[in-house]
Amino acid sequence: MADIAKKITKLDEKIGKLKERIKTDTAECEKLSEQKALLIYT
Numbered sequence: 001m002a003d004i005a006k007k008i009t010k011l012d013e014k015i016g017k018l019k020e021r022i023k024t025d026t027a028e029c030e031k032l033s034e035q036k037a038l039l040i041y042t
């Protein structure tokens with residue numbers, strides 16, 4: 001049982017890290033898209 005709890009905890013940590021990575025990557029993507037739009041506009 002303790003082994004399963006450890007695995008669940010590790011998976012929860014990985015999921016949390018991935019969600020944070022998605023947030024930062026999405027923000028970076030939006031920033032780059034804005035820069036692209038500005039370049040196209042000018």
